Amino acid sequence: MFKSIELGLKVSKEEYDQRLPQLRSELLAAQQALKGSPVPVIVVVSGVEGAGKAAVVNALTEWLDPRGVETNVFWAPSDEELARPEYWRFWRTLPARGRIGIFFGSWYTDPIVQRVTGKLKSAAYDRALQRIANFERMLAEDGALIVKLWFHLSKKDQRKRLKKLESDPATRWRVTPQDWKFHKMYDDFARASEQAIRLTDTANAPWHLIDSADAHHQKLEAGRLLLEAMRQKLDALRQAPPRPKGAPPVPKKLDTPTVLDRVDLSRKISDKEYKARLKAHQSQLNLLTWEAHRKKVSTVAVFEGWDAAGKGGAIRRVTSAADAKLTRVISIAAPTDEERAHHYLWRFWRHIPPAGRVTIFDRSWYGRVLVERVEGFATPEEWSRAYLEINEFEAQLVERGIVLLKFWLHISPDEQLRRFKEREQVEYKRHKITEEDWRNREKWNAYLLAVHDMITRTSTDVAPWTIIPGNDKHYARVQVLKTFCKALEKAL
Amino acid sequence: MFKSIELGLKVSKEEYDQRLPQLRSELLAAQQALKGSPVPVIVVVSGVEGAGKAAVVNALTEWLDPRGVETNVFWAPSDEELARPEYWRFWRTLPARGRIGIFFGSWYTDPIVQRVTGKLKSAAYDRALQRIANFERMLAEDGALIVKLWFHLSKKDQRKRLKKLESDPATRWRVTPQDWKFHKMYDDFARASEQAIRLTDTANAPWHLIDSADAHHQKLEAGRLLLEAMRQKLDALRQAPPRPKGAPPVPKKLDTPTVLDRVDLSRKISDKEYKARLKAHQSQLNLLTWEAHRKKVSTVAVFEGWDAAGKGGAIRRVTSAADAKLTRVISIAAPTDEERAHHYLWRFWRHIPPAGRVTIFDRSWYGRVLVERVEGFATPEEWSRAYLEINEFEAQLVERGIVLLKFWLHISPDEQLRRFKEREQVEYKRHKITEEDWRNREKWNAYLLAVHDMITRTSTDVAPWTIIPGNDKHYARVQVLKTFCKALEKAL
Numbered sequence: 001m002f003k004s005i006e007l008g009l010k011v012s013k014e015e016y017d018q019r020l021p022q023l024r025s026e027l028l029a030a031q032q033a034l035k036g037s038p039v040p041v042i043v044v045v046s047g048v049e050g051a052g053k054a055a056v057v058n059a060l061t062e063w064l065d066p067r068g069v070e071t072n073v074f075w076a077p078s079d080e081e082l083a084r085p086e087y088w089r090f091w092r093t094l095p096a097r098g099r100i101g102i103f104f105g106s107w108y109t110d111p112i113v114q115r116v117t118g119k120l121k122s123a124a125y126d127r128a129l130q131r132i133a134n135f136e137r138m139l140a141e142d143g144a145l146i147v148k149l150w151f152h153l154s155k156k157d158q159r160k161r162l163k164k165l166e167s168d169p170a171t172r173w174r175v176t177p178q179d180w181k182f183h184k185m186y187d188d189f190a191r192a193s194e195q196a197i198r199l200t201d202t203a204n205a206p207w208h209l210i211d212s213a214d215a216h217h218q219k220l221e222a223g224r225l226l227l228e229a230m231r232q233k234l235d236a237l238r239q240a241p242p243r244p245k246g247a248p249p250v251p252k253k254l255d256t257p258t259v260l261d262r263v264d265l266s267r268k269i270s271d272k273e274y275k276a277r278l279k280a281h282q283s284q285l286n287l288l289t290w291e292a293h294r295k296k297v298s299t300v301a302v303f304e305g306w307d308a309a310g311k312g313g314a315i316r317r318v319t320s321a322a323d324a325k326l327t328r329v330i331s332i333a334a335p336t337d338e339e340r341a342h343h344y345l346w347r348f349w350r351h352i353p354p355a356g357r358v359t360i361f362d363r364s365w366y367g368r369v370l371v372e373r374v375e376g377f378a379t380p381e382e383w384s385r386a387y388l389e390i391n392e393f394e395a396q397l398v399e400r401g402i403v404l405l406k407f408w409l410h411i412s413p414d415e416q417l418r419r420f421k422e423r424e425q426v427e428y429k430r431h432k433i434t435e436e437d438w439r440n441r442e443k444w445n446a447y448l449l450a451v452h453d454m455i456t457r458t459s460t461d462v463a464p465w466t467i468i469p470g471n472d473k474h475y476a477r478v479q480v481l482k483t484f485c486k487a488l489e490k491a492l
Numbered sequence: 493m494f495k496s497i498e499l500g501l502k503v504s505k506e507e508y509d510q511r512l513p514q515l516r517s518e519l520l521a522a523q524q525a526l527k528g529s530p531v532p533v534i535v536v537v538s539g540v541e542g543a544g545k546a547a548v549v550n551a552l553t554e555w556l557d558p559r560g561v562e563t564n565v566f567w568a569p570s571d572e573e574l575a576r577p578e579y580w581r582f583w584r585t586l587p588a589r590g591r592i593g594i595f596f597g598s599w600y601t602d603p604i605v606q607r608v609t610g611k612l613k614s615a616a617y618d619r620a621l622q623r624i625a626n627f628e629r630m631l632a633e634d635g636a637l638i639v640k641l642w643f644h645l646s647k648k649d650q651r652k653r654l655k656k657l658e659s660d661p662a663t664r665w666r667v668t669p670q671d672w673k674f675h676k677m678y679d680d681f682a683r684a685s686e687q688a689i690r691l692t693d694t695a696n697a698p699w700h701l702i703d704s705a706d707a708h709h710q711k712l713e714a715g716r717l718l719l720e721a722m723r724q725k726l727d728a729l730r731q732a733p734p735r736p737k738g739a740p741p742v743p744k745k746l747d748t749p750t751v752l753d754r755v756d757l758s759r760k761i762s763d764k765e766y767k768a769r770l771k772a773h774q775s776q777l778n779l780l781t782w783e784a785h786r787k788k789v790s791t792v793a794v795f796e797g798w799d800a801a802g803k804g805g806a807i808r809r810v811t812s813a814a815d816a817k818l819t820r821v822i823s824i825a826a827p828t829d830e831e832r833a834h835h836y837l838w839r840f841w842r843h844i845p846p847a848g849r850v851t852i853f854d855r856s857w858y859g860r861v862l863v864e865r866v867e868g869f870a871t872p873e874e875w876s877r878a879y880l881e882i883n884e885f886e887a888q889l890v891e892r893g894i895v896l897l898k899f900w901l902h903i904s905p906d907e908q909l910r911r912f913k914e915r916e917q918v919e920y921k922r923h924k925i926t927e928e929d930w931r932n933r934e935k936w937n938a939y940l941l942a943v944h945d946m947i948t949r950t951s952t953d954v955a956p957w958t959i960i961p962g963n964d965k966h967y968a969r970v971q972v973l974k975t976f977c978k979a980l981e982k983a984l
Contacts, residue, residue, distance in 0.1 A: 024920030032923070054816050062808055065923060066854060067825040073817045078846060079571030096828075104816055173778055286665055316554055324546050324596055325565050333559040336588075337829035354570060362558060428516030431524070431557060 001194050002152050005209045011216035023223045024063045030230035031064050034098060039233055040144045040342070041100040043226060046108050047151030048189070049182050050161040051212040056151065057104050059219045060226070070095055074105040083296075083354035085400040086110075087135065091349040096341035097143070107132050108196055115192040116185055125192070129199040131392075138389050140204035141381075142343045145233045147226050148205060150197060151212040155186045247376035250446040258452035260467070263410050268472035278474075281481035282321030288488040289322040289358055296355035297491055298402045301484065302364040305409025306447075307437045308419040309470045314409065314480045315360055321481070322358050332363040344368055344386075345393055352397070365390055369454045374446045387457040394463040403491045404463045407480060408455065409470040413444055493686050494644050497701045503708035515715045516555045522722035523556050526590060531725055532636045532834070533592040535718060538600050539643030540681070541674050542653040543704040548643065549596050551711045552718070562587060566597040575788070575846035577892040578602075579627065583841040588833035589635070599624050600688055607684040608677055617684070621691040623884075630881050632696035633873075634835045637725045639718055640697060642689060643704040647678045739868035742938040750944035752959070755902050760964035770966075773973035774813030780980040781814040781850055788847035789983055790894045793976065794856040797901025798939075799929045800911040801962045806901065806972045807852055813973070814850050824855040836860055836878075837885055844889070857882055861946045866938045879949040886955040895983045896955045899972060900947065901962040905936055 011019075034041065043060070045053050061069055072093040081089040087107070095101030111128040114120040120128060136146055153161065162179055165171045182189065201207045208225045212218040269277070292299065301318070303311045319327050330351050339347040345365055353359040368386040372378035378386070397404050411419075420441070423433040440447070459465045466483050470476040503511075526533065535552070537545050553561055564585040573581040579599070587593030603620040606612040612620065628638055645653065654671055657663045674681065693699045700717045704710040761769070784791065793810070795803045811819050822843050831839040837857055845851040860878040864870035870878070889896050903911075912933070915925040932939070951957045958975050962968040 021918070021920050025922075028920060028923050055812075057816060058808065058812050061811075061821075062804075063920070066804065066821065067823040069823075071816065071821070073820075075817050078575075083570075169775075171775070173775060173782075283661075283663070283665060290665075312554075312558065316550065319553075320547075320550050324549060324563065325567050328565075329553075329558065329563070331559040331561075336833075341828075426513070428513050428520060428555070430517075431520050 001197065002154075002190060002209070005152055005211045006154050006213070007211055008213060009211055009217045010214045011220055013216065016216040016220065019220060023220065023227065027063050027223060027227050027230075028065060030227055030234065031068060031100065033234050034145075034230060035068060036098060037234075037237055038097045038143045039237070040095040040097050040139075041230065042095065042139065042144055042146045043100065043102045044106045044108070044146070044148040045102060045104045045151070046106065046149065047193075047210075047212070048153045048158060049179055050158045050165075051151035051153040052161075052215055052218060053104065053151050055215065056149075056219055056222050057102055060102060060222065063223060064100060068098070069100045069102060071102045071104060074103075074109060080354055083356075084352050085396040085402075087396060088349060088352055090135075091346060094139070094342060094346065096338065098341070107135065108200075112189070112192050112196055115195075116188045125195070126199065129196055132196075133200045133202060133205075134388075134392055136200065136205040137202065138385075138392075139343060141385060144343075145229060146205035147229045148200075148207045149222055149225065150193070150207055150209045151218065151222075152209055153212050155183075157213050158183055158186065244379055245376065247374065248446070250374075250443045251449065252445070254445055254448060258448055259455050260410055260448065260451060263467055263469050265410070265412050265415075265469050265471045267469045268475045269478060271474070274474040274478065277478045278317065278481070281478065281485055282317070284485050285318070285321040285481060285488075286323060288485055288492065289326050291492055292358075292403070292488055293326055293356040295492060296401075297488075298353045298355055299358045299405065299484075299488065300353070300361070300397060300402055301358070301405040301407070302361045302366065303407050303409065304363060304366050304370070305407070305468075305470065306411050306416055307440055308416050308423065308432070309409035309411045310473050310476055311362060311409055313473060314407070314468075314477050315362055317477045317481060318358075318360065318484060326356070327358045327360065328353065329360045329362060332361060332367065345389065348393075352402075355401075365393065366454060366458075369458075370447065370450050373450050374443055387454075390458055391460055391463075394458070394460070398462040401491075403487050405484060405487055406458075406463060406465045407483070408451065408465055408467045409476060410467055411470045413441070415471045416441065493689065494646075494682060494701070497644055497703045498646050498705070499703055500705060501703055501709045502706045503712055505708065508708040508712060511712060515712065515719065519555050519715060519719050519722075520557060522719055522726065523560060523592065525726050526637075526722060527560060528590060529726075529729055530589045530635045531729070532587040532589050532631075533722065534587065534631065534636055534638045535592065535594045536598045536600070536638070536640040537594060537596045537643070538598065538641065539702075539704065540645040540650060540678075540685075541671055542650045542657075543643035543645040544653075544707055544710060545596065545643050547707065548641075548711055548714050549594055552594060552714065555715060556592060560590070561592045561594065563594045563596060566595075566601060572846055575848075576844050577888040577894075579888060580841060580844055582627075583838060586631070586834060586838065588830065590833070599627065600692075604681070604684050604688055607687075608680045617687070618691065621688055624688075625692045625694060625697075626880075626884055628692065628697040629694065630877075630884075631835060633877060636835075637721060638697035639721045640692075640699045641714055641717065642685070642699055642701045643710065643714075644701055645704050647675075649705050650675055650678065736871055737868070739866065740938070742935045743941065744937070746937055746940060750940055751947050752902055752940065752943060755959055755961050757902070757904050757907075757961050757963045759961045759967050761967045761970060763966070766966040766970060769970045770809065770973070773970065773977055774809070776977050777810070777813040777973060777980070778815060780977055780984065781818050783984055784850075784895070784980055785818055785848040787984060788893075789980075790845045790847055791850045791897065791976075791980065792845070792853070792889060792894050793850070793897040793899070794853045794858065795899050795901065796855060796858050796862070797899070797960075797962065798903050798908055799932055800908050800915065800924070801901035801903045802965050802968055803854060803901055805965060806899070806960075806969050807854055809969045809973060810852065810976060818848070819850045819852065820845065821852045821854060824853060824859065837881065840885075844894075847893075857885070858946060858950075861950075862939065862942050865942050866935055879946075882950055883952055883955075886950070886952070890954040893983075895979050897976060897979055898950075898955060898957045899975070900943065900957055900959045901968060902959055903962045905933070907963045908933065 045057055047053060057071060061071060077089060090107055111120060111125060115125045140146055162175050165175050197207050210218055210221045303315055305311050315329060319329060335347055348365045351359060368378055369383050373383040394404055420433055423429040455465045468476045468479050537549055539545055549563060553563060569581060582599055603612060603617060607617045632638055654667050657667050689699050702710055702713045795807055797803050807821060811821060827839055840857045843851060860870055861875050865875040886896055912925055915921040947957045960968045960971050
């Protein structure tokens, strides 16, 4: 693959100086045009050591308007990064829509180095590359422009470059012992890199290979490829069909049974039993969360359910048992502007706890396939692909050792009506019942379908749903606590 | 101080149940009214161990609308927190305007515990408390409502409470050996706490002492005090005079000389000298930044200057020398919505580097006393108090061992005009020159005054300004690099 681009193309200083001004103005114009668009631009700068990547990054940031560009370098991960799933550090740094993020070192670096040094076997390497491809596809489908540049240098040229740097006292420091070590492993790197490029060279996020033997050619080529990609994206934006608007119709009647039909809503417990079991489970949960803290095991618990199903009450029974020092509740309301300017999962990645903590989501990323689907805020393409995105996201959490709990609190429409009316009677509960709740209620069947699809498609081995019969609040709370304790016991 | 609140006030279960509904609806109404306001609410929950603070936090989060509330617990700091100034972790968690942040454990905890355990001597303790008072005043002046609740329990009651918890197998886990250890040090804690309360009990952020012998009384009192504070703030908002609008007039002529008059703008160097010195300094800077990395010394460099003074060019000479792995450039443009929803320093605290990195600010927090002052975006009260706020902020950076550099790139009005015209001629430079630049130029005298005040008031011992004569770009760049190297050499 690499041989075919070693063409020895050269650009003279004169030609470079002559061509640069136009390239710069065109890059600026494209950047300006993308500024107000929903497109974040992700530039991955990768390739061979000594190929002059840093100089290219410096050139790009010089040519573009620096106020819209961030350069991210991935370096030894911090403790906070190590204490979370691997991709957390990348999510942290993704550019907002309309901005350009240059990734100097990226999600490619670790897998390639680990493959070459033998830490990743062939199958694990392919899986790591598959994860990259999924990640990039997800971002691209969300509107991102991904431009991946691979800077290539032949083994001979790499050697020459290193020697030349070493011969000048002023640049000697640029060559590290590791550079020579990696130079000796050139062929291994080439093989691993070829594999990486092959498995991640997708229509949404293609690779561009750049012969870097000549610095002028290399820089102009990098600029040209970025410009071309931005222009294509701008064209695509202009030709994009308008977003469908409005909510889909609510089915009057459902033809097929749903997973919720089988839930036994008659389950209940006596007051006496409730008090005894609540106390026992809460005490157990407290001990377990402290043990999990010692063992650096985190818990992420998602609470979803019908309006008035008792999410808040159940969550408070958990938080009053687990130590407040270890626990954090994230109530999901409207996203902030910064959150809106990213992929919808970004706002949840923000809140992923470090090792040894408990994070409770009062509503969650499932909003994408529930309210956003039913209300038409997400297009069918968007919410349909969200199942896969969510499964991948949750798999990453679980892989990192996080205990993931997902509760659906289920109640009957009659019980909901009773609670709505009760809320209207009690003044301090009145804020909990809004016009929107009544409107949602009219869409019961549409939600029912959405819940059915959600539970069916995202109940994976590693992240199953727990459906809690909630007509009896006490019963529901005890079940939640019991499930919490069991999951922690199993993990510890 | 504490004796006087040990009044043995009790509220019966009946009275509690009877009074609670009204309190809850009023709290909700006040929260709702503050929601769209520019007021972040900061509730500090502090006090004696065993006083039931966790139960109060749980009650408050139950009574309020949880979507507008965040509870922050300060626990052993993470590595990323330890690698930055002490207050970084608090800045990270400050609530946005319209939201409520409950701080369970706060900036008070460490100083008090360190005082009691002897790690802080009396003078250092007073200084730590003074820092707290400054911090809270700053937030309050920016519009925050700060409600500080101190939950008190007599030594006898604390003992009783701990004994009672221990006697029940279901609550035994709540009592830790540390609780008993601290109980023995009760009087020391009382003394240190009294001192803390006395020095930080300000008009802007007063303390409320709550007798916590009776749990019903304690909770109602906490709710009542929070409600009262929110209502007072709402009243104050209604009575606040409208913000003055528009920019202040630009002085035609300045009566007094400014610090910039003394700058020798005729300084220049030859091309040959430039090339030699650039290379030498860049090579030195590279080595120094790596050494700083090894020694975990961070650098924060601020670049301010006239439009077209050459900030970008100087910054690129630094970034192309220092390793991109260690360096980050933050270009300050318009704040995001999340940034606008906080104190203006919040967006800069966000970018404070962990130990061993270089962060370059292309424009900075000095915008407050430059463009915001000249354009009237900040009121005279706001930009006048910013000098102190900035000095305190920078002192915290330097205290943590950060090397702080502040460059003002100075050019003459004539040189600026020449560069503006040149920019208009070169197509890829044209984006750098806008209508705004021409307008700013007309306000030269107003900026001159603002720069003079800024340099005079914020050139502190620990964070002096470096004024760079910039009419000759090459000279300026070499000076910047030289200053950079010298500061690092001195620190290492």
